[in-house]
Amino acid sequence: MGKTKVRKMLFILSKATIENVYAAFIMANGARMEGIESEIFFTFFGLEAIQKKKLEHLHVATVGNPAMHIPTMLGGLPGMEALATKMMKKEMEKLDMPPVSEFLEILSDSGCKLWACKLAVEMFHLEEKDLIDDLDGILTIGDFYNRADEENTQMLFV
Amino acid sequence: MEKTYLDSIIKINDEGYLTDFTQWTREIGEEIAKEQEIEMTDKHWEVIDYIHDKYKKEEALSIRGIKKSGVINIKEFYQLFPGGPLKKATLIAGIPKPKSCI
Numbered sequence: 001m002g003k004t005k006v007r008k009m010l011f012i013l014s015k016a017t018i019e020n021v022y023a024a025f026i027m028a029n030g031a032r033m034e035g036i037e038s039e040i041f042f043t044f045f046g047l048e049a050i051q052k053k054k055l056e057h058l059h060v061a062t063v064g065n066p067a068m069h070i071p072t073m074l075g076g077l078p079g080m081e082a083l084a085t086k087m088m089k090k091e092m093e094k095l096d097m098p099p100v101s102e103f104l105e106i107l108s109d110s111g112c113k114l115w116a117c118k119l120a121v122e123m124f125h126l127e128e129k130d131l132i133d134d135l136d137g138i139l140t141i142g143d144f145y146n147r148a149d150e151e152n153t154q155m156l157f158v
Numbered sequence: 159m160e161k162t163y164l165d166s167i168i169k170i171n172d173e174g175y176l177t178d179f180t181q182w183t184r185e186i187g188e189e190i191a192k193e194q195e196i197e198m199t200d201k202h203w204e205v206i207d208y209i210h211d212k213y214k215k216e217e218a219l220s221i222r223g224i225k226k227s228g229v230i231n232i233k234e235f236y237q238l239f240p241g242g243p244l245k246k247a248t249l250i251a252g253i254p255k256p257k258s259c260i
Contacts, residue, residue, distance in 0.1 A: 026259055033221065035241035097260055098222050106221055109232035 007152035008037040010144070013046035014157065017061045018088060021049045024158045025103050032110040040107070041144045043117035046158075047124060050116060050132045055100045059085045101132075108134035113147075115139045163189045175248070175255055179213075182252030191250045198250075202238055205230055209251045219244060219256045 009031040013024040024040055031038035048054045062068050062075035062084050074080065089099075098106060108114060116131055116138045128138070139147075148155055161170050163186045169177045174190075176182055187206065191198045208229045212219055221244065224235050239246040244256055 029221065030259055032236075033242055033244055035245070095260075096218070096220055096222055102222070102225075106225060106232060109225075109236075110221065111233075111236060 005152055006031075006036055006154055008039075008148075008150060008154070010148050010153065010155040011038070011040045012144075012155070012157045013040055013042050013049065014044045016045040016048035016054075016058055018058045018085065019060055020158050021046070021058055021100065022092070022097070022103075025100075025107060026097075027156070028112050029103070029107055029110060032107075032112055037111070039113035039115065039147060041115045041117060041139065041141075043120045047116060047120050047126065047131075049100060050104065050114065050135060051126065051130055052132060053130070055104070055132070058100060060088050104132055104134055108136075115144060117141065117144075173249075173255065176252040177254075179252050187250045187252060190252075194246055194249070196239065196246065196250070199238075201230070201234070202250075205235070205238065205247055206251045209247055209253065213251070213253045218258055219248065220258050220260055222260065 009028065011024045011028055013021065015021070024046075028038040028040050042050050048058060059081045060068075062070065062080045063072055065075070068075060068084065070080075097103075104114065113136045114132070114134060115136055116126075118138050118140045121131075121138055128135075159170050159172060160167050161174075162168070166181070166186070168181050168186065171177050176186075184203075188198055191202070196202070208227055209219065212223070217223075221232060221235075224230065224244070225232055230238070235243045235247075239250075248255055
């Protein structure tokens with residue numbers, strides 16, 4: 001097997017909708033599985049995915065999401081997001097995709113570094129105890145850029 | 159493609175995975191491991207046994223499955239097979255590379 005040219009993948013997760021969170025998690029985990037280093041920087045709404053109280057309650061977006069194929073006004077009805085989320089989670093379970101908390105454990109055990117954005121943590125008045133125990137730390141964007149300062153490193157905004 | 163391991167001609171694909179599991183032996187697994195710079199220990203073989211068991215039952219391999227396996231935890235798995243553990247472990251085990259994204 002050839003040596004991979006991409007050595008490190010860095011992800012910035014800025015959203016809390018299930019589809020975005022899983023996209024970042026699957027790519028970060030997939031990198032580790034290929035022998036590539038990976039890290040995730042959780043910022044703005046992405047922080048919901050590492051807040052103990054919120055991470056199991058993430059939703060799929062039913063409004064402003066044309067791929068849902070339902071009229072936007074219907075998507076806004078009460079219970080619509082919950083219903084769509086329930087359906088999606090059922091499909092994900094079928095494919096053996098782990099729930100958010102378990103996925104975070106897998107990522108951390110696989111050596112994927114998990115960072116919270118300092119500015120966003122302050123903005124949402126969060127404390128370390130609100131965030132998952134597996135978190136590797138709270139960083140400024142400058143700190144995160146320093147972690148990218150290596151050859152064959154890619155950075156992706158989700 | 160073909161490759162010779164310990165005087166036996168073994169059928170492999172372009173990534174080096176065995177295409178005929180019946181040709182696999184523990185000694186060949188050991189040789190493939192050496193090429194990957196992995197020194198096989200009892201713990202490694204326990205993992206390979208688990209992988210063979212899953213393969214025989216036609217159950218898909220995933221990192222989540224490893225977590226639940228009771229054989230090894232994910233941290234150890236990455237330590238034993240550095241640089242893509244499931245990829246390397248299946249290569250050594252003589253079975254196809256897993257196609258799953260998780």
